[in-house]
Amino acid sequence: MNHAHTPTPHHGASHGHHHEQAQAHEQAHEQAMDGQAEILDLDAEVVAEHTASVTAWLPLPTAPHHIVDLGCGTGAGTFALLDRFPGAHITAVDASAEHLQRLRTKACTRGTQERVHTVQADLDEATWPDLGSPDLVWASASMHHMAHPERALRNVHDALVPGGLFAVVELAGHPRFLPADAPEERPGLEERIHAAADRRQAGHMPHRGADWGPMLTAAGFTVEGERAITVNLDGSRSEAIGRYATGILRRIRGIVADRLTPEDLTALDQLLDTGGPHSILRRDDLTVRTERTVWAARRT
Ligand SMILES: C[S@@+](CC[C@H](N)C(=O)[O-])C[C@H]1O[C@@H](n2cnc3c(N)ncnc32)[C@H](O)[C@@H]1O
Secondary structure, three states: OOOOOOOOOOOOHHHHHHHHHHHHHHHHHHHHHHHHHHHHHHHHHHOHHHHHHHHHHOOOOOOOOEEEEEOOOOOHHHHHHHHHOOOOEEEEEEOOHHHHHHHHHHHHHHOOHHHEEEEEOOOOOOOOOOOOOOOEEEEEOOHHHOOOHHHHHHHHHHHOOOOOEEEEEEEOOOOEOOOOOOOOOOOOHHHHHHHHHHHHHHOOOOOOOOOHHHHHHHOOEEEEEEEEEEEEEEHHHOOHHHHHHHHHHHHHHHHHHHHOOHHHHHHHHHHHOOOOOOOHHHOOOOEEEEEEEEEEEEEO
16 A cells, blocks of 8 residues: 555654544545545446447557557556557656555566556646657546646647647546436445536536636647447446445445435445445346546647
8 A cells, every 4th residue: 555645654653532533533534535546447347348348549640659548547648548558658647646556566466567557646736747759648537626727738848749639538427327216225325426516516526527628728729529439338237336336326425425315325334335225236127327528638
């Protein structure tokens, strides 16, 4: 696990309480990050075919040599791009040391560690570390996290070689898994949960679901393509789908628990109780439904 966030050991009894607090904070942080890492890995697995179709669609006259994956997470895009472009090497950038560590471990398992270089950086900073001269920059589900997207887009523009391509993949919201009439006692529960989460998150992620085309143009890019990807998968395709649904809904529970009615919260907890009779894992009517949009923007 990452050591960057390990709290400095405290000495002396008077610091015991703070030390426990710091440890509890650290554990909560690591659990949250593990939760996110697990979801990112499951997402990569579940939508792998769609991601492959996006990398195949990119308007690239020649195969890229140097790719930057911005906000790479645990490597969903990195590994799809390594597969698609066997001659390329990738600089994978993220703020999370844990995600980068996980990505490096996967690269070793796959024998691609020589082709991946990780950089830990906060892309909200005005000045970015030197990312080399990429001919393709990929940012999937990361641009909407940026506090200053216009500045980030200009940084990407300046980093790319002339003629290089920026691929932005974004999603309007979290995927849906349940039928509208589920669960039996609280039909429509999933939509109510998402509505509550959207209201809470709109304030600090105003660019989620935005139209990136005009912003890319304003940053100096020529938008050469835009494509909407509809994911609609039957839950029976893979056992990962049940775990993916559980992971996503558990995370959303953390955001909205205090905004749900007691009846909805109980029904949600029953879905999330993986050992219980109402567990999502026991359902045979799950689907994965989500929309993604890709913009291909050229630095001319
Ligand atoms: C939803 S995840 C997407 C990960 C990956 N691109 C994928 O498609 O699975 C968003 C990622 O952006 C990273 N991120 C968010 N804000 C960031 C920032 N200011 N600087 C660097 N990375 C950031 C997060 O750590 C996280 O890994």
